[in-house]
Amino acid sequence: MSEPSTKRQKVTYDLIYWPGIPGRGEHIRLALEASGTPYNDIANDDKDGIKAVQALIDPNSTTDDAGNPPAFAPPALRVPGAGRDGKPLLITQTPNILFYLGDKIGMVPEGDEAGKWHANAIVLTALDLNNETHDTHHPVAVMKYYEDQKEESLKKATDFRENRIPKFLGYFERVLKGNTKGDGKYFVGDKITYADTTVWQVLDGLFFAFPKEMEARKKEFPVTLQTFYSSIKEEKGIKEYLSSGKRLPYSQGIFRRYPELDRQ
Amino acid sequence: MSEPSTKRQKVTYDLIYWPGIPGRGEHIRLALEASGTPYNDIANDDKDGIKAVQALIDPNSTTDDAGNPPAFAPPALRVPGAGRDGKPLLITQTPNILFYLGDKIGMVPEGDEAGKWHANAIVLTALDLNNETHDTHHPVAVMKYYEDQKEESLKKATDFRENRIPKFLGYFERVLKGNTKGDGKYFVGDKITYADTTVWQVLDGLFFAFPKEMEARKKEFPVTLQTFYSSIKEEKGIKEYLSSGKRLPYSQGIFRRYPELDRQ
Incomplete structure (x- = not known):
């Protein structure tokens, strides 16, 4: 089950989503905020962050540099070191991201x-x-x-x-x-x-x-x-x-x- | 990761879904069939099976006998012994069922x-x-x-x-x-x-x-x-x-x- 206290300090998640709107990214933000998990909101934190969103939805991409398959649509969560060969893992689809995070940030029912x-x-x-x-x-x-x-x-x-x-x-x-x-x-x-x-x-x-x-x-x-x-x-x-x-x-x-x- | 050979023999899953149509239940059937996993297709196997579907969508239910929350809609997967206190676990929502089964029946990428x-x-x-x-x-x-x-x-x-x-x-x-x-x-x-x-x-x-x-x-x-x-x-x-x-x-x-x- 979840081990929030140990895992929480190990990684800073990158949320890749359109800037300026809550949208589907908000579900991920709320889970991260409620658990006090540090994260970068790439496109809201930095003007150049939009480039990460654009790269995500590049209609010609078949894989990223780390071997992750392309995204159908934002949001995506980038997890440093959690992918193949220690590269970043890129997870897409809102419920998939939430399910991945749930255990790790202690937002699932404890011991159940x-x-x-x-x-x-x-x-x-x-x-x-x-x-x-x-x-x-x-x-x-x-x-x-x-x-x-x-x-x-x-x-x-x-x-x-x-x-x-x-x-x-x-x-x-x-x-x-x-x-x-x-x-x-x-x-x-x-x-x-x-x-x-x-x-x-x-x-x-x-x-x-x-x-x-x-x-x-x-x-x-x-x-x-x-x-x-x-x-x-x-x-x-x-x-x-x-x-x-x-x-x-x-x-x-x-x-x-x-x-x-x-x-x- | 997945341990199909050991877990496969331990449990027979019950699929609870409308009879006579492929529908959303078909996604679950295909995963089970491709992995050779035994299952009961409750409402197709038995005329009385429709009662399980009806119980699932009872608009007055707040919980079932095993303490599982109600379903919004079929399909549901019932897993004997996997719930609280050794009671049956009832899982709803097609992607949730697939994600649960994936690991257990060896339908996720192996060692990845x-x-x-x-x-x-x-x-x-x-x-x-x-x-x-x-x-x-x-x-x-x-x-x-x-x-x-x-x-x-x-x-x-x-x-x-x-x-x-x-x-x-x-x-x-x-x-x-x-x-x-x-x-x-x-x-x-x-x-x-x-x-x-x-x-x-x-x-x-x-x-x-x-x-x-x-x-x-x-x-x-x-x-x-x-x-x-x-x-x-x-x-x-x-x-x-x-x-x-x-x-x-x-x-x-x-x-x-x-x-x-x-x-x-």
């Missing part, structure tokens, strides 16, 4: 091998909700503008608010209630894990994108939207991060506020 | 810790493509009929064929080319892994759903659509399975053949 797989299922479900949120403003074509698919977006967002949001929130509510150790504050066990940070980020994004819908759902899903959502903000590491300049505002990424798509 | 994370990224990317394929016939509402969203489906499928399919195939092509050990037949290393079975299943579904589009792309992505796609069919375990009655036909699941959505 089963709980580790449960936490990962919750993470994957939250990331599915993340993707579905993106589709509300891009239902027919990822590369086109929202303005070119407004009519379809209204249909998609209506279905999302009326059917998908309650389905996901109902699931989260049941998991929180079923975890009697967690007191409504944690998804698995009695301490924060990357399941908590990942679900929290999606809820936070939904509160930004669909404020009226989420406010109206608070009474229906009180454990998720009141107890859990509030308490994670107060966690060590998270609280400091959220009030720091490092926390990036939502803008034109996954979570967008188009009032016409919210509950009327 | 970095390759394990690379394989998992490829699996997650293939499953993203799987989800996007589903959205071509359900772009605005999952619970409504295709017939109620035909106009939007045509837009979505056009974008999918013109932009998304080549983007994903281009990525697969580059990974296959970059893995010099694989000879175009394997994504990571020189033996079959669950990255190969997962990508193969999505390609096979796309050949069913969009036959004209995929045929037209063969020349552009020859390693993926010719070398790789053909050779995986001949792998031990896979070959026998594909010609057996156990392999279920595509119908009204993720991969559907609507000629109007294919290349004209």
Whole structure:
């Protein structure tokens, strides 16, 4: 299982993701911040950092210098010394990065091998909700503008608010209630894990994108939207991060506020 | 790393998934079949098996008898004795199940810790493509009929064929080319892994759903659509399975053949 104290000091992780937006990189940032793990946010820390993102998505790359296969899309995590022949390991796909980090930074349920797989299922479900949120403003074509698919977006967002949001929130509510150790504050066990940070980020994004819908759902899903959502903000590491300049505002990424798509 | 020979004999896995369709369960079946791992396909093996699927998605469940949290959706994998206090472990979410099994059934790259994370990224990317394929016939509402969203489906499928399919195939092509050990037949290393079975299943579904589009792309992505796609069919375990009655036909699941959505 996890050995956070020993491994934490050995390596500084590089997060490679678009600068200026929370996006999918935020799930990784929150896990790192909650565990007090040092990392470089390459493209936000340094103006030249964008080059690392561009190299990552080079459409002609078949492998990098260290023998890692190409990325389909950001984010990526670079781990010095953890790759083949002591070269850097490059890991892509958000849930893959989170799963890799979980054990190493102590963000999985402690001493609970089963709980580790449960936490990962919750993470994957939250990331599915993340993707579905993106589709509300891009239902027919990822590369086109929202303005070119407004009519379809209204249909998609209506279905999302009326059917998908309650389905996901109902699931989260049941998991929180079923975890009697967690007191409504944690998804698995009695301490924060990357399941908590990942679900929290999606809820936070939904509160930004669909404020009226989420406010109206608070009474229906009180454990998720009141107890859990509030308490994670107060966690060590998270609280400091959220009030720091490092926390990036939502803008034109996954979570967008188009009032016409919210509950009327 | 993986210890297939010792662990394989210890446990018979239960796959809990809808009967009669390949669906997301097929990714798990292929990994199990390719490695010669015994398993029960609960709802296909036995008429009463559907009850296990229904119990899984009971909207009132907060935990099962063994203390596992509820599932958001099928598939689930039940592992006797691997849960808390020696009870069954229930794992949900397709990539989570595959990642759990990978090590245990010898479907990860052998003796290559970095390759394990690379394989998992490829699996997650293939499953993203799987989800996007589903959205071509359900772009605005999952619970409504295709017939109620035909106009939007045509837009979505056009974008999918013109932009998304080549983007994903281009990525697969580059990974296959970059893995010099694989000879175009394997994504990571020189033996079959669950990255190969997962990508193969999505390609096979796309050949069913969009036959004209995929045929037209063969020349552009020859390693993926010719070398790789053909050779995986001949792998031990896979070959026998594909010609057996156990392999279920595509119908009204993720991969559907609507000629109007294919290349004209």
